[in-house]
Amino acid sequence: MARKIIPFTHTQCHGIFCEASTCVLEEAARDGVKTYVQRMEGRAIQPCLFGQGGTCCRNCSFGPCMMIEDVPESIGICGATASTVAARNFARMVAAGASAHMDHGRETALTFLSAAKGECPFEIKDEKKLHSMAELYKVKTEGRSKEDIAIELGEKILAEFGQQEGTLVMPSRAPAKRQALWKKLGALPRGVDREVVEIMHRTHMGTDQDYRNLVFQATRCALADGWGASMIATELQDIMFTTPVPIRAVVNLGVLSEDHVNIVIHGHEPQVPEAMAIVAQEPEIVAAAQEVGAKGINLAGVCCSGNEVLMRHGVPIAGSFVQQEVVLATGAVEAMVVDVQCIMQGLAEVAKCFHTELITTSPRAKIPGATHIEFEHEHALETARELTLRAIGRFKQRQKVRIPDRKMDVVVGFSHETINHMLGGTFRASYRPLNDNIINGRIRGVGAVVGCDSCRVESGKVHTTVVKELIANNVLVLVTGCSATACGREGLLRPEAAELAGPGLREVCETVGMPPVLHMGSCVDNSRILIAATEIVREGGLGDDISQVPAAGCAPEWMSEKAISIGQYCVASGFFVVFGRTFPTTGSKVLTDYLFKELEEICGGMWAVESDPTEMAQMMIRHIDKKREALGIQEKKERVLFDMAMRREL
Numbered sequence: 001m002a003r004k005i006i007p008f009t010h011t012q013c014h015g016i017f018c019e020a021s022t023c024v025l026e027e028a029a030r031d032g033v034k035t036y037v038q039r040m041e042g043r044a045i046q047p048c049l050f051g052q053g054g055t056c057c058r059n060c061s062f063g064p065c066m067m068i069e070d071v072p073e074s075i076g077i078c079g080a081t082a083s084t085v086a087a088r089n090f091a092r093m094v095a096a097g098a099s100a101h102m103d104h105g106r107e108t109a110l111t112f113l114s115a116a117k118g119e120c121p122f123e124i125k126d127e128k129k130l131h132s133m134a135e136l137y138k139v140k141t142e143g144r145s146k147e148d149i150a151i152e153l154g155e156k157i158l159a160e161f162g163q164q165e166g167t168l169v170m171p172s173r174a175p176a177k178r179q180a181l182w183k184k185l186g187a188l189p190r191g192v193d194r195e196v197v198e199i200m201h202r203t204h205m206g207t208d209q210d211y212r213n214l215v216f217q218a219t220r221c222a223l224a225d226g227w228g229a230s231m232i233a234t235e236l237q238d239i240m241f242t243t244p245v246p247i248r249a250v251v252n253l254g255v256l257s258e259d260h261v262n263i264v265i266h267g268h269e270p271q272v273p274e275a276m277a278i279v280a281q282e283p284e285i286v287a288a289a290q291e292v293g294a295k296g297i298n299l300a301g302v303c304c305s306g307n308e309v310l311m312r313h314g315v316p317i318a319g320s321f322v323q324q325e326v327v328l329a330t331g332a333v334e335a336m337v338v339d340v341q342c343i344m345q346g347l348a349e350v351a352k353c354f355h356t357e358l359i360t361t362s363p364r365a366k367i368p369g370a371t372h373i374e375f376e377h378e379h380a381l382e383t384a385r386e387l388t389l390r391a392i393g394r395f396k397q398r399q400k401v402r403i404p405d406r407k408m409d410v411v412v413g414f415s416h417e418t419i420n421h422m423l424g425g426t427f428r429a430s431y432r433p434l435n436d437n438i439i440n441g442r443i444r445g446v447g448a449v450v451g452c453d454s455c456r457v458e459s460g461k462v463h464t465t466v467v468k469e470l471i472a473n474n475v476l477v478l479v480t481g482c483s484a485t486a487c488g489r490e491g492l493l494r495p496e497a498a499e500l501a502g503p504g505l506r507e508v509c510e511t512v513g514m515p516p517v518l519h520m521g522s523c524v525d526n527s528r529i530l531i532a533a534t535e536i537v538r539e540g541g542l543g544d545d546i547s548q549v550p551a552a553g554c555a556p557e558w559m560s561e562k563a564i565s566i567g568q569y570c571v572a573s574g575f576f577v578v579f580g581r582t583f584p585t586t587g588s589k590v591l592t593d594y595l596f597k598e599l600e601e602i603c604g605g606m607w608a609v610e611s612d613p614t615e616m617a618q619m620m621i622r623h624i625d626k627k628r629e630a631l632g633i634q635e636k637k638e639r640v641l642f643d644m645a646m647r648r649e650l
């Protein structure tokens, strides 16, 4: 059947978030394609306030019991109060979110071991990082092959998942003062999986009924995520697939190609995308694509599987979480290959409207209506070839194609090691210039803007509004996940975005040639932010703990339970963290006050919620200024014009 190219027009755009996405959605809707837009419109029931505020208990068959705090009769049949129920629900969200990263970390460790033993096509690439991890885990390196070192390291790391006693190793990377606090509180995670199991036990009917004690275990579990499984995933992925360095790439729907076989990778684990990236360049595969009339294979990403290969290989990103169905609605995708997390079940119905094959690859995430082809790292390349050939086989079935002419250049790949080299130079890599610029006030502080984009708001726009406000106020911004994709679409990940920055930040960015918004990777790579904050502390001059650094974080459009776990480990690490639109404990003022106010006394970090993006940024700026004030670096300094020698020094 002849392929029809539908010209892209902007006439029907109603101007929400991403114009290109809106137009694709509207045209697809006219063809009867149902996406999240129709599902949201068709929802008969509005969100339940008890569910939204965390005060609905369905942990036993007496209920569900819904609580209204301060109404004496409004307690559970068992006597549970609103604060207990909200704390149990909050802890379960942390457990679910953390377990996603823990299972990811475990899978990475298994692949790492397999690579070290030569049982799969992946390799030990970053030997420098291998050696630094080996030192951390007390693995001897002298006179040993990299594979030998990696096997012992992998086995030690894998053992931490089932560990019952002692504490995890990664938290020993945190500033000494933070480690001492965790030790004093008893919050150091004992084993990765153990902390999730304990939350599930404590939240079982009739067990832990003290909201403070429940939040304590949620903290220990969240730390087992951020300073445990997520950090393990990031570091082992870097060793196997290389540590990201700055690379140019392109984002948004326009990265899909009219004359190539488009394969979209979606989810979180990088194994499938890495294998697909290798296979897509094989001459036999390119020849097979040409045989069906395509010019070759165009690999593109969605969500964090996309971010993983974007950061390391410059593979373009077609869309963020909210855009996943839009990507299929272009009609230009031959196959979407998914692994785990953030994959909408609605994709299966959208795929049916086109020639697209939706393929699940993980035994942990199957979808009715999708093809399941299990990915085993031992047969990574064979499976990747099979997946690619299936996509090629669909190319001739393409019909309507509506690819918006919208894409944006980005510079990505800012691992914390890159920041070190970028600011300090190759030979004296150091955070000193960053610290000095924070101390002298050119950079006011550091803001992390992370997490999902949401279809409950003007998707992506909340992120970009927060980010623009922060950089305009000289706050250097770090982004990960779908926040990074939203910023990429808006052109904020280019060095040219320095024009939007305040004078101090702009001066630093222009001198170094870096964007004011640094893409640090996927969701598990929020662990890079923890290490970056630790490096700032280690460099000196900005306090001796993360809680003293002029820094703050936010997840303006959060939606997943992973976000709650990430937020909690950031709070427990000493950060001020603001979430957008809604917070899952607001049904209990007692618990919310504890999380938003009292926690600051206990661990130096605390939560907040704010819907207005400008105010959210201002809250972060006020916190940064509070920290500057405490460090005695808040006084305004005279602006100095840089001569050549000073620029070289910078």
Ligand code: MSK
Residues within 6 Å of the ligand: 268, 303, 304, 321, 341, 342, 450, 451, 452, 453, 480, 481, 482, 483, 522, 523, 560, 562, 563
């Ligand atoms: S993918 S967790 S929607 S950032 Fe990591 Fe995006 Fe949030 Fe999923």
